[in-house]
Amino acid sequence: MAPIPFDDRDGLIWFDGQFVPWRDAKLHVLTHGLHYASGVFEGERAYSGHIFKLREHTERLFQSARILGFEIPYTMEEIDAACIETMRRNNLTEAYIRPIAYRGSEMLAVSAQQTRIHVAIAAWAWPNLFGEDRMKGITLGMAKWRRPSPETAPTASKASGLYMIGTMSKRDAEAEGFNDALMLDWKGDVAEATGANAFFVFDGELHTPKPVGFLDGITRRTVMNLARQNQIKVVERTIALEEIARASEVFLAGTAAEVTPVRRIADHHYAPGRITEMLVGEYARLVRMSPEEVLQRAA
Structure with missing residues (x-):
């Protein structure tokens, strides 16, 4: 249809x-x-x-x-x-x-x-960006385009022009059979997907790239707070590309994607685990609270 x-x-x-x-x-x-x-x-x-x-x-x-x-x-x-x-x-x-x-x-x-x-x-009305079966985990190719340096583009803004390279990268990834693409920053370190922030589990801790050259997403911050509330250590740092091979879990977070597990990045394979599944559930509960309940929980 x-x-x-x-x-x-x-x-x-x-x-x-x-x-x-x-x-x-x-x-x-x-x-x-x-x-x-x-x-x-x-x-x-x-x-x-x-x-x-x-x-x-x-x-x-x-x-x-x-x-x-x-x-x-x-x-x-x-x-x-x-x-x-x-x-x-x-x-x-x-x-x-x-x-x-x-x-x-x-x-x-x-x-x-x-x-x-x-x-x-x-x-x-628009369901989750990756559809009903997203809990199986989505696949990411590697984008050839990189997120720009904050010295060359207004990367702290949600500007329409900054999405051009994301559009091109996602189109190429889909042509290769992937759902989306993982983008690197201008230095060659891990940045994000084309429209959502990326999270990695290393040794039971949740790691995510520092938002330099891309947006510090509202869903990103929400997921980090949920993790901390559940006694999971959250680490914001530079993540080198070669590190992703040893991650035990990977997921994306964004308004359109919500919290979506990743089962593959290029030749690396993962499975949704305890931390990912917990955060999927916690986020789903949080967004259905009333605004007053959300404020009370934050307090």
Whole structure:
């Protein structure tokens, strides 16, 4: 069955402060964000009617925009409310929410400081990125593209342009029969997958690369806190590529991926173990708590 095109769906999209029919949420072909990647976005999930860590996502959206040199023309409270209302108007309780902010078509030049900043929010039903059987473990190829140095790209932002090499890497990995790709950083050390952070279990401890050259993901931080709450030592450090061969467990963490076990990276094979299975369960329980319960647990 062919997927439903994203430009031909029923529903409503919040677009510059108003709700418009899904099919009418359009932009001009000379939009600056399309030509020069002057856009930032978020990926959020709602469970049982609550958007998980909504304010953290909104804060990152605003910070990403500032890193790229523009201000979002709404308050954080307005964006939070718009995300919730977009989900409600589309009759969703289990949903993926995508806010995006970008420069418009008033100017088409490299700088284009006179462009208007547009903001849109869409929501739709979207299951786990890797499908229902993800607990069997997914496979990762090795990407030929590397995450850039923070001296060469705004790597602390969730900027649309930074996803180009991830798109290329995932496409190549799928062509080779893998589900995704493991990316290295500019030094040749382990970074992340194309859209999710990577975790490795070494000798009963949870290790993850320092977020230098890629995002310190909200799900990443959540999983690290869950591990610590369950008396698992968490180590953030530089992980050399040759080390992954001795890991006993590997998994990815991200909003779209949630917590997903990895059974293979290139020629290295793994099996979901105690730590991975525990964190899958703990994360699944946490995201279905009410926002008040999440705050109480954090306290």
